Amino acid sequence: MVHPSMTNQRPFQDDNQSRKRQKIGSNYSHASQQFNASSESGITIIPPTNEHQHTVIFLHDHGTTPAAFATAFFENSESTGQSLDATFPNVKWIFPPSVLRDTTPSGTSIPSWFVYWSLAEPEHPAQADAQRNEMSQNLGPLMDLIDNEVDAVGGDHVCLVGMGQGCAMAAIAFLTGWNDIGCFVGLAGWLPCQTQMEDIVARSETHPEAQTRMRAFVPSGRAGMPHWLGALGRPVLLLHCRDDAIVPVARSEGLCRVMQDMGMVVQCRGYEVGGHEGVTESHAMGEFVRFLDHWMIESRP
Secondary structure: OOOOOOOOOOOEEEOOOOOOOOOHHOOOOOOOOOOOOOOHHHHEEEEOOOOEEEEEEOOOOOOOOOOHHHHHHHHHHOOOOOHHHHHHOOEEEEOOOEEEEEEEEOOOOOEEEOOOOOOOOOOHHHHHHHHHHHHHHHHHHHHHHHHHHHHHOOOOHHEEEEOOOHHHHHHHHHHOOOOOEEEEEOOOOOOOOHHHHHHHOOOOOHHHHHHHHHHHHHHHHHOOOOOOOOOOOOOOOEEOOOOOOOHHHHHHHHHHHHHHHOOOOOEEEOOOOOOOOHHHHHHHHHHHHHHHHHHHHOOOO
């Protein structure tokens, strides 16, 4: 079995500082774009205002679109005093679309990275099988997008971020290690097929062996050889509110354990209140900004 790094922190230590709540979820479908962004084939790109040096690829949550999610997230950063475009003028922000759609009980079709029926029973065999198939459909296009940015600025200068279901999809892409990228941030997310992933890590003698098994479990359909070390040794930040009624904080704790068992150094921050979107509030946004800033400084030649 592979062993966790001894430098990992206790999962989701509390941050009880008071803060003004800044909700973004209710604004997903109505937010107006007020930044310099371009959208093509569903993908939303916010270009850097200075020389392009880093790229952040940000996977949206279930039930929203890249454009609406990007607008709400950036507007929220402004309201919390953490203007992302001003703080990171050399960053290109990319919000890719999911290739699938889910159907609500009322018959409405909404964007989705993969099917999930219940986070209360995430390991239901039928749900796990469906998730594996649908995550595989998303992995190929996502890996191609990451490759393009790795070619443009270098793997150390690419960060993968996801919120909610987008975090779950991003975690699969990060853990399988097809792309050698710089860091990972997960907001109010979880690890799909967690029991199977934990079993893979437990049965593996080395980190590369665990990644090889994960790639076989959730194939991307890609040809060629992966980066064997991939995510190993890369910095990771996970943020979650304990009163999240959509994704229980225990799901992020499970993702944290698997990442630690893979040898990653994981920073976990838990907030007592805030709900599902609390990870975009002032102190959590500040943690996100500080993490990215530190990563960018460390990745400079």
